[in-house]
Amino acid sequence: MYSELQQKDINHHFTPFSDNKELSENGSRVITHAEGVYIYDEKGNKLLDAMAGLWCVNLGYGRKELVDVAAAQMTELPYYNLFFKTTHAPAAKLAEKITSLAPAHMNKVFFTGSGSEANDTVFRMVRRFWDLEGKPSKKTFISRENAYHGSTVIGASLGGMGYMHEQGDLPVAGIEHIEQPYYFKEVSSKAGVDLTPEEFGIQAAQSLEAKILELGEENIGAFIAEPFQGAGGVIIPPSTYWPEIKRILAKYDILLVVDEVISGFGRTGEWFASFHYDLKPDLMPIAKGLSSGYLPIGGVIVGDRVADTLINKGGDFNHGFTYSGHPVAAAVALKNIELLEAEGIVERVKNDISPYLQKRWAELADHPIVGETRGLGMVAGLELVKDKATNQRIAPDCKAGGVCRDYSMANGLIMRPCGDTMIISPPLIISHDEVDELIEKAKKTLEQTAEFYNLL
Ligand code: PXG
Numbered sequence: 001m002y003s004e005l006q007q008k009d010i011n012h013h014f015t016p017f018s019d020n021k022e023l024s025e026n027g028s029r030v031i032t033h034a035e036g037v038y039i040y041d042e043k044g045n046k047l048l049d050a051m052a053g054l055w056c057v058n059l060g061y062g063r064k065e066l067v068d069v070a071a072a073q074m075t076e077l078p079y080y081n082l083f084f085k086t087t088h089a090p091a092a093k094l095a096e097k098i099t100s101l102a103p104a105h106m107n108k109v110f111f112t113g114s115g116s117e118a119n120d121t122v123f124r125m126v127r128r129f130w131d132l133e134g135k136p137s138k139k140t141f142i143s144r145e146n147a148y149h150g151s152t153v154i155g156a157s158l159g160g161m162g163y164m165h166e167q168g169d170l171p172v173a174g175i176e177h178i179e180q181p182y183y184f185k186e187v188s189s190k191a192g193v194d195l196t197p198e199e200f201g202i203q204a205a206q207s208l209e210a211k212i213l214e215l216g217e218e219n220i221g222a223f224i225a226e227p228f229q230g231a232g233g234v235i236i237p238p239s240t241y242w243p244e245i246k247r248i249l250a251k252y253d254i255l256l257v258v259d260e261v262i263s264g265f266g267r268t269g270e271w272f273a274s275f276h277y278d279l280k281p282d283l284m285p286i287a288k289g290l291s292s293g294y295l296p297i298g299g300v301i302v303g304d305r306v307a308d309t310l311i312n313k314g315g316d317f318n319h320g321f322t323y324s325g326h327p328v329a330a331a332v333a334l335k336n337i338e339l340l341e342a343e344g345i346v347e348r349v350k351n352d353i354s355p356y357l358q359k360r361w362a363e364l365a366d367h368p369i370v371g372e373t374r375g376l377g378m379v380a381g382l383e384l385v386k387d388k389a390t391n392q393r394i395a396p397d398c399k400a401g402g403v404c405r406d407y408s409m410a411n412g413l414i415m416r417p418c419g420d421t422m423i424i425s426p427p428l429i430i431s432h433d434e435v436d437e438l439i440e441k442a443k444k445t446l447e448q449t450a451e452f453y454n455l456l
Pocket residue numbers: 054114115116117119148149150151155226230231259260261262287288298
């Protein structure tokens with residue numbers, strides 16, 4: 001029997017990224033409230049949210065300071081736009097704060113309502129930049145297979161998800177994809193391929209150079225990539241990958257867009273993962289952890305090279321959103337960053353809780369159905385396999401991930417599948433005891449998944 005809320009949902013709610021027919025048969029889980037790292041559902045279940053919502057609740061749930069600042073801002077100025085020569089305190093202060101934390105050559109922020117809008121903004125900025133530079137042929141973007149850059153037409157086109165491209169004839173023209181630096185998929189689980197991670201990292205990066213030579217340097221505007229792939233399955237590139245990408249981009253004068261929507265605001269133990277990989281992005285889309293998800297807000301941090309051209313040569317930039325820099329969302333984002341700073345949360349990730357989480361997560365590699373564990377900062381992934389010797393998958397079409405997720409939910413742990421890769425990205429404020437609980441629940445879940453497939 002459905003609850004009243006489930007019934008309303010089935011009748012009237014068209015749910016994102018779901019099979020709405022299947023949902024209407026089974027009903028959705030109704031989430032009622034949340035505190036710290038836990039969410040609660042209508043039936044009284046308590047779940048450890050090891051995904052921080054959708055990679056965003058960096059500060060954890062239930063922070064009264066964010067509620068208070070939202071109420072105060074709503075009372076003072078609930079809305080005004082940034083078009084037509086106006087601004088307001090939350091937008092101006094937040095832009096200053098973000099750029100104070102970003103790499104030194106990045107001094108401007110363009111605000112959006114989401115990560116997808118941030119990447120649409122990137123697309124328009126890059127094309128405008130090269131027009132203003134007198135190189136209008138430099139319009140093509142190079143991205144990567146299995147990248148995630150959002151769900152708008154441009155976001156989904158920049159992304160490299162086949163299951164999105166096949167719905168609606170994407171990608172749109174002017175966006176090309178190269179191979180991803182996914183060592184487990186391309187080397188560890190392939191018979192007859194014998195490369196070290198370092199060799200593979202160089203090889204994967206060099207597919208960028210091959211694509212540039214194929215299309216012509218004069219036609220390529222930018223390369224866009226997540227520092228590590230999030231929604232693709234927490235894919236962490238080998239150490240050789242980014243240095244080689246940097247070398248290639250410099251050689252051909254192609255802009256670098258580092259999509260920090262997931263990786264920004266402390267997730268890797270740095271304010272931005274660009275510091276971790278020593279990247280100097282021209283543009284950096286952000287969202288999610290910017291407000292810890294408490295209100296929708298995103299943006300693009302703009303490097304000096306692009307900003308100087310757009311601002312000094314460009315006149316009007318005919319782009320923006322009704323909710324660009326929304327005052328309430330911006331005030332909450334500013335407070336969120338102030339709390340991350342005041343409580344030393346990014347340093348704590350780096351020096352304490354990430355090393356602990358990664359040490360404990362690595363224990364899962366001992367399990368007979370785990371082919372690999374990997375992680376960086378506060379993200380981690382593991383690969384479900386039938387046989388550790390060959391790393392072959394358990395079931396056709398990577399169905400074991402869904403089975404594992406269902407056991408995990410039943411055990412009170414939100415861990416999510418990307419095919420047969422199980423991933424986590426918990427709130428940055430998770431305690432040692434809560435990490436222990438996460439690992440114990442993950443171990444039990446793996447055991448049940450192995451039993452389900454008779455693999456013990
Ligand atoms: N870039 C990256 C790297 C992202 O991960 C976006 C852009 C788009 O942001 P918005 O705010 O428009 O959603 C994202 C979003 C998943 C999942 O299942 C991941 C995202 C969104 C929804 C689901 O892992 N990432």
